[in-house]
Amino acid sequence: MRKYLGIAFLLMGIVAIQLVASFTDSVYYLTQLTMAGYYTMAVLGLALLMGYAGQISLGHAGFFAIGGYSSAVLTTYNLLPYRDGLFYRLLEALQLLQKREDLYGDTIVNLHPVVAMVVALLLSALIAYVIGIPVLKLKGHYLAMATLGFGIIVYRVVLGTALFGEADGISDVPPFRFYGDLGISGDMDLRVENYYIAWISVLLIMVLFINLLDSRVGRALRAIHGAEDASRAVGIDTGDYKLKTFVLSAVVAALAGVGLTHFNGGIGPSEASVMKSVRYVAIVAAGGMASLWGTMVMSTFLNFMSLRGYFGSYDDALFGGILILIMLFAPEGILSISFRRAWKRLIPRTERVRDGDTEGR
């Protein structure tokens, strides 16, 4: 049960922040905290991929955007003109449609957000799977470049396609209601509820990831990261594990995209930009590659500050600076610096004896 101690603290923290915010009449901070929560979800997936499976992804914003855009398109695309079609009637019979009024009083019929979300997640999983098979065979710079390339393609497609609203993105995405009025929505009256929705989701993902890492699978991931040859020699299908981790992290990013899109009521191409992907990597690096907790903390802090506008016009420069400083002085993340670790770093990690024969290469 010790491993859930952190989760308990997190839950207490979530509640405490809300209570303090409500009682000090500063409940509006929860808006940015909620948004930061969704970004944190995406970053946690990336932390799993980078820190534990050892694979860099410079295109993770692409998956966030795939999730967000799929759900935005499906929940704003007006199906009313097709109301005589068989497909429409089928959806209607299955109660998968949602009828609503837009800002100007026109009636729109679109897919229910649940359906949109399911489609978004399946789509991101499928794309991650198809892309992952060849991409994850690459290493080092080639892997970095391939994932970066994937991100750029998503960005270009979003920017160049009328369906995705080109440069304007998609607006007027309806709320994602679970029960009555309760649901993901940017409505200011539902702010506390939305804060909890976002952060309980983060919490659940933390629980799932902690369970995952504390298992046969998690051990295998660490093994692959530490010594790939040896893990193959004990029968671990390294390619399969990397691929599944890639898909898992893509789906989590897409889920975050779905959530934020409904919360914001829209999405724009900036969510798919390379700078966003770099930002995610910066946060994972700052949190300490293989530390879910560190990543969560850094993500919450940095995203919150950024969304509040505290960094002003130096937002990008700041993330660039973080990347460099962390990688130069604390490649294991700032929060991982403690005396024990610092002491360990003074004595560098061992490398095996290179003496001996080098046959067969």
Place this chain on the structure above:
Amino acid sequence: MLRIINLESGYGSLRVIRGVSLHVNPGEIVTIIGANGAGKTTLLNTISGLIRATSGRIIFDSRDVTGLAAEKVVSLGCVLVPEGRQVFSTMTVKENLLLGACPRGKRAAGRADKDIERVYNIFPRLRERHNQLAGTLSGGEQQMLAIARALMSDPRLIMMDEPSMGLAPVIVREIFGIISRLRREGKTLLLVEQNARMALGISDRGYVLETGRIVLQGPSEDLLQNRDVQRAYLGRDLDAEIRL
């Protein structure tokens, strides 16, 4: 010429060389033999400056070279022919040799052609391969090129790490012939070999290295006769003595 006192070295926290002391006199061939993993390569790498010693001293030509960078050590006249035919495979034979003359600085530039000629006389096969890319040479030729390149710096001490590794017997014989010739020309050599019989055969003295320590030393003939050496490295007199 070379004196090593209580040398300790290794990779990270792993100590591979544990308190080794040895010396090489001018004009000698000295052989170090030992099993895989005994630390022979680490020892040579430490002397040549590729690895930093954690303690102990290395004195070359009455000058303390401990902790000196590899490129400095070479320019003092102590050159290593590394294990495994480390040539510049994407460059021609001639370019490899020219680079070998680098440690001598600008002075050598004008004499480079003459030096190359001198080296070609020792390795006539290389002259034929003059403009060929080093990576396309045969294993033996690459080993010769590595030695030739080392000679270009006009060293006083040449250290060789397993020059016979992976080579056909006839080539090995040729290389050992060249080693003998170098000694006749006044070079001092420190040799690390697995082919113990052959190495001890041409050397004056030998050391036996085991798990990072010198366990045995003496004139080569004595070592060749030593029962422990025979058992462990020459594959003779087996079962009887093994105490399990």
Place this chain on the structure above:
Amino acid sequence: MGVELFLQYIAAGVTYGIIYAIVAIGFNIIYNTTGIINFAQGEFVMLGSMIAISLHGVMPLLPSIVLASVVTMFIGALIEVLFIRWLKSPTVLRMIIITIGLSILIRELALSIWGEGVRALPYFTGNEVSSVEIGMIRISPQVLWVVGVCLFMVAVLQGFFHFTLLGRKMRACAANPVAARLCGINTKNMVTLSFMLSALIGAVAGCVVSPITYSQYNMGTGLAIKGFTVAILGGLGNSLAALGGGIVLGILESFSVWFMPSAYKDAISIAILLVILFVRPSGLFGSKERMALKEF
């Protein structure tokens, strides 16, 4: 598509391609001596041209280009000394992140120095509307400058690497760093030198393309991505292959405009890169054997 149009496309493609190739060559130089892909390579191009434009305010064209290139070269050296030199056997991941961070910082720094405005050096010969007729096509004289300067640089680089001792030392570091040290070569200095050289090439490239493409604080990122695409397309580490890869990609991009919306142009070239990475990571002109020598 008529012959004239076809040739015009080819000419446009070659222009793009050669610009990409110059950036790719900068990548290759650093990659060869260090095994690092310097994601900040595009910023050298930006710095070179922005500095030259600023200097051009107070001095004639040629001296300002020369001075700007020298200044950029020293910035390259400074970057290597400050951010790369003292790292002990950094992982590839770490290097990627550091150079990406550098690229962002340099870009933001340029924004605060020069602002967001678009600037350009004047055309070296002629002006914005002058063009040279070659056969059935017309191209700007600046394109000839770009082609000429690029080919000149490739030739000089080939000469430098193959016929001077310094160039050979750098190649030796690329081929076998350990053996290079044992030949008395100070490999760290060679790395600094490679940063200087690639900064210099980037800066010169930035100056010659500036009249055509304009210069802006954020021009580096796009060029870097294209340059890297071309470097891989040709075969990482080989300058002539980069030139070939550049021209191939340039022409493909140029023709892609004919067949589909030009908004997808970049997506096309990246998709080509991905396909190359998947099926032939050694590049169009690289060999598998050479790839195996460079362990990643």
Place this chain on the structure above:
Amino acid sequence: MRVISRVFLLLFLTVFLVTPVMASDTIKIGAILSVTGPASFLGAPEANTLKMLVDEINSKGGIKGKKIELIIKDSSASPEKAISFAKQLIEEERVFAIIGPSTSGETLKIKSICEKGRTICISCAAAERIVNPVARYVFKTPQKDSFAARKIFMQMKKMGIKRIGVVVGNTGFGKAGKAQLEKLAPEYGIDIVISEVYDKRATDLTALVTKLKAKGVEAVVNWSIVPAQSIIAKNMRQIGFNVPLFQSHGFGNIKYVRAAGAAAEGIIFPAGRLLVAEELPDNHPQKPVLLKYKRDYEARYKEEVSTFGGHAYDALMILVEAIKKAGTDREKVRDAIENLKGFVGTGGIFNFSPKDHNGLDIDSFEMLTVRNGKFVLLEK
């Protein structure tokens, strides 16, 4: 676990030490502008203009004795930041009104937030969808794209041009322009033979203009706000493609003329009168306003004024005008803006109505051209 406690401490500190200070004797105005990032060429002059005007107003004692407190938030053209800032400005800062955002995409995202928050938003972005359909609290100052398109087509008709090519940059501005051009062309009997979108960061468009040339069009319309519009001009001339080139009102920045150099000569485009202020007849109502803004801006920032800064000028001054009329009650001010008539701004003379939250008509545009590296009225 230590990590977590550290984090929460950190969060608490940042959240609760920064408490907004409320002051009732000022009028708080928020601005969401893309000061940096891909649309900085819009946001930067807009921010400069606002700062300049607010300083000026405050130094004269403010509006009705109340000083203006300006809060500028840099969204770097990211909708998610614009959303966060809009909520922040509306709920926490309780601003009186929001000026901006600079881009259409951002404005469309915060439109409903301003509606629900009952906060006036005067956008500096171009897209017609911002005010059509009309949202109660949302206004915009840049001229409508449709008028610019009409102006261009009218000019073409005069010149007898029938077959044209349209190229636009992949920005919100280009997208909206393309839609308007395609919608209105039939009305004027003009045939769009080819229409293309290029990347806003494009550095060479020879391939694109070659394609246009091959289609044998009689004129080209380029609709964009990015440097590429100069590149189009150059590349056309370089390949010897000498048909008339029309640009959109996004060409309204002398920097682009300078970048295009000789290739800019003869480009025809619609624009507000800011760029040709000196040339206007002395009795033109806009002339004094334009000259003053231009001189003040250029004296303070040492750079040429652009029409984009003018949009922010209009936004702020319309708001100020309405406050002068209606006081500091938000609903009354909103009504005042909606009924504002004959307001002279940089973009033209604004006549708002409940159906028109832009207030400009087609006469706010003049057709300009470039002669000897300067903007001049086409008809002169």
Place this chain on the structure above:
Amino acid sequence: MEILRVDNLSKSFGGLKAINNVSFGLRKGAIKAVIGPNGAGKTTLFNLISGFLRPDSGSILFKEQEIRDYDAHRIARLGISRTFQHIRLFPGMTVIENVMMGRHRFGRTGFLGSMLNLPRKKREERETRDGAMEALRFVGIEELAHRDALELSYGQQRLVELARALALEPEILLLDEPAAGLNMRETAEMGQLIQRIRDRGITVLIVEHDMSLIMKISEEIVVLSYGEKIAEDVPLAIQKNEEVIRIYLGEEDAQDH
């Protein structure tokens, strides 16, 4: 009965033939050694059998099943386990965790099962730990179970790696220079351990330089030189084989130079 059969195996790197037309068989329950000078292709042979390299031609039969195109992890799952010439332990893991990795092939819990903490996960975890402990006990280092694996001495690390290979419950164990870097006493103990492994019914194929160890424990020896098999016989015969003496033990006439 032959549990493993290698036929006409060849592999080259660039122009170099690392393994050239090598054939031999491995009898179930035997200890067989591969010897040869450095660069003879021994490690390449191991890498081919264990699936880390793919042969250019030839076949590898494991219990009559063709496995030449299988990837390393699949071969490990079949029950062919290996150690490495340069020890490869998993960094940042304790000894027991390292050895638990060896039992990976017996687990069934996947991503979903792990995330949701399905009951099977707990049961499996216990079984894995028990199996790993058993392997540690067999090599005699169970008291080190909770130490950080990389903090151990070289000899202890060898044993951890061996325990990990044994935790797989292999049918064939491939040992790549298990005595390299060990001192005399440790080498002797390693020899005993290998014999005990064989006594458990595990077939052992070993590459080793320490001749005394080889001659003592192995039942058959294959000699490689230059990628080719030049002899295959019992130890006593190998010692007397003229060609083996010439290429491997050193040339007598070399002293004449």
